[in-house]
Amino acid sequence: MTDAGHPRDALLDLVYGELPADQALGVQRHVDGCAECAATVAGYRAVRSAAAGLRVDAPGAGLDSLLHDAGQAARRARRRRVLRWAGPVAAGAAAVLVVAIGMRPPAPARLGPLADSRPAERAGAKEAPEAEGGAGALLASAETKTAPAPSVAPAAPAPAKTSLRPSAKDAAREESVRNRTDRGPAAVAGAARPAPVSSELQPLDKRAAAEAAGRDLDAPARQDALVARKAAAPLAAAQARAEPAAASPVAGAAPAMTRSDDAVSGAVLGGNRTSPSRDGGVVATRPSDEARRAQLYAQLAGAKGAPALPLLAELCALEARLGHRADATRVCGQVVHDAPGTPEAAAAQRQLDLLAAP
Amino acid sequence: MHRFRVGDGAAFPALVERHRARVFAFVLRLTQDRGRAEDVLQETWLRVVRGAAGWQPTARFTTWVYTIARNLCLDSLRRDQHRAADPLPGDPPDAGSAWSDPERGARAAELRPLLESAVAALPPEQREVFLLREVAGVPFKEIARVTGAPEPTVKSRMRYALEALRAHLGRAGVDSESPGRTAS
Numbered sequence: 453m454t455d456a457g458h459p460r461d462a463l464l465d466l467v468y469g470e471l472p473a474d475q476a477l478g479v480q481r482h483v484d485g486c487a488e489c490a491a492t493v494a495g496y497r498a499v500r501s502a503a504a505g506l507r508v509d510a511p512g513a514g515l516d517s518l519l520h521d522a523g524q525a526a527r528r529a530r531r532r533r534v535l536r537w538a539g540p541v542a543a544g545a546a547a548v549l550v551v552a553i554g555m556r557p558p559a560p561a562r563l564g565p566l567a568d569s570r571p572a573e574r575a576g577a578k579e580a581p582e583a584e585g586g587a588g589a590l591l592a593s594a595e596t597k598t599a600p601a602p603s604v605a606p607a608a609p610a611p612a613k614t615s616l617r618p619s620a621k622d623a624a625r626e627e628s629v630r631n632r633t634d635r636g637p638a639a640v641a642g643a644a645r646p647a648p649v650s651s652e653l654q655p656l657d658k659r660a661a662a663e664a665a666g667r668d669l670d671a672p673a674r675q676d677a678l679v680a681r682k683a684a685a686p687l688a689a690a691q692a693r694a695e696p697a698a699a700s701p702v703a704g705a706a707p708a709m710t711r712s713d714d715a716v717s718g719a720v721l722g723g724n725r726t727s728p729s730r731d732g733g734v735v736a737t738r739p740s741d742e743a744r745r746a747q748l749y750a751q752l753a754g755a756k757g758a759p760a761l762p763l764l765a766e767l768c769a770l771e772a773r774l775g776h777r778a779d780a781t782r783v784c785g786q787v788v789h790d791a792p793g794t795p796e797a798a799a800a801q802r803q804l805d806l807l808a809a810p
Numbered sequence: 811m812h813r814f815r816v817g818d819g820a821a822f823p824a825l826v827e828r829h830r831a832r833v834f835a836f837v838l839r840l841t842q843d844r845g846r847a848e849d850v851l852q853e854t855w856l857r858v859v860r861g862a863a864g865w866q867p868t869a870r871f872t873t874w875v876y877t878i879a880r881n882l883c884l885d886s887l888r889r890d891q892h893r894a895a896d897p898l899p900g901d902p903p904d905a906g907s908a909w910s911d912p913e914r915g916a917r918a919a920e921l922r923p924l925l926e927s928a929v930a931a932l933p934p935e936q937r938e939v940f941l942l943r944e945v946a947g948v949p950f951k952e953i954a955r956v957t958g959a960p961e962p963t964v965k966s967r968m969r970y971a972l973e974a975l976r977a978h979l980g981r982a983g984v985d986s987e988s989p990g991r992t993a994s
Contacts, residue, residue, distance in 0.1 A: 505922035530817030
């Protein structure tokens with residue numbers, strides 16, 4: 453506030469050191485050239501000087517009982533802290549369990565004899581829809597009620613055939629997709645379209661003719677897939693089953709659906725967004741924020757010391773994004789407290805500032 | 811405070827050590843009654859202990875603790891409105907000062923009785939702003955939060971308080987240039 457050219461509020465700020473240095477310099481210059489403001493400032497400083505005697509020592513009475521109460525409160529806070537982490541950890545563990553159960557492929561589809569898949573192969577033109585339906589059903593089973601279940605049952609023989617299709621070519625295509633994924637979702641969508649050289653993309657009538665002639669077009673691919681399956685985790689096998697369906701002519705128009713483990717677990721927990729994975733994974737459908745949140749809590753339960761910081765920092769941003777104000781404040785506050793001076797702490801402080809903003 | 815909130819019991823004594831005397835100086839001048847001020851002080855810190863779990867790091871601790879102390883003072887004053895407040899003794903037995911500049915501290919000690927009566931004579935809203943800024947060291951922006959008044963209003967009250975105190979000191983012959991000396 454200024455009064456007839458005298459910065460009255462600024463004089464107050466100047467005397468109490470609440471002005472930024474550059475502004476303080478300007479106000480001080482004014483004071484040096486203005487007798488009225490100089491007298492005001494001198495008066496304020498005189499009062500400040502005299503006010504030094506207003507300080508008193510606090511009485512000692514009651515301090516012991518206060519510190520005793522504080523000690524008990526601190527113990528309670530520690531217990532609460534443990535319990536607070538236990539909930540999300542249990543939820544995370546449950547989510548992992550659900551994913552593990554949900555993603556275990558039906559036994560006949562994965563391990564059934566090759567002969568089981570033959571009828572589906574001989575189904576000719578119906579093969580692709582069935583394959584798509586099979587993979588779709590599999591994904592739907594993973595998505596647990598987030599979408600209507602396809603008409604084809606997950607345990608039908610058709611998926612068994614498609615599950616055996618992924619081959620070295622598929623791996624190469626996946627690699628290509630992975631590379632393109634890094635450039636953005638649009639490139640990924642393009643990559644998901646079938647490559648004309650892929651054997652499984654031969655015209656179906658040609659395949660039917662070959663099969664009628666007794667040739668097993670899928671034998672090499674099956675071998676590759678078996679090798680790959682031995683090396684891969686069960687979730688990766690499910691991913692491999694899903695991939696050919698997405699690449700089939702019928703599914704060509706659909707978005708690529710290859711999934712990472714996280715993505716699948718995210719789908720199980722209700723996440724449906726598709727975006728490139730940060731770690732260079734194939735077209736990864738990222739887990740929903742809620743699923744990622746559960747994962748972070750689960751990971752934090754196992755993290756000790758420094759490795760927890762990136763997890764906490766991510767959780768801080770995530771909780772803020774989800775609008776979990778109290779949790780965001782708690783987690784971001786912990787980041788600021790645990791790692792002062794780090795970029796993570798700076799980012800967490802920014803989140804806290806945003807949370808504090810009205 | 812954050813350390814205490816998450817269960818570090820050793821953090822609390824440090825917190826008390828840092829803030830308790832200032833909080834007491836604030837409530838003592840606000841209530842103008844030593845007994846009442848001691849009760850308010852104890853209750854303030856008990857509330858800090860009990861409320862630690864709900865404290866958010868987004869709020870400054872000083873803002874929080876002085877808000878508690880101020881509200882308790884006002885409640886206490888309202889409860890005992892019928893009873894005339896005892897004036898502060900001119901020179902209480904615990905009149906120790908932690909002022910770091912010995913010369914300035916000595917001057918301040920000389921002026922203390924004069925200033926005590928001048929502060930006691932301030933209107934309550936000016937007195938609390940003056941005490942929060944001068945004794946408790948709370949910045950104007952935080953005082954606005956503690957008192958619920960807009961910052962310009964806080965500054966306006968502070969200016970009035972300072973001018974009244976300056977006038978009081980001036981009437982007692984203390985000049986502005988050297989507040990330890992009386993004007994000739």
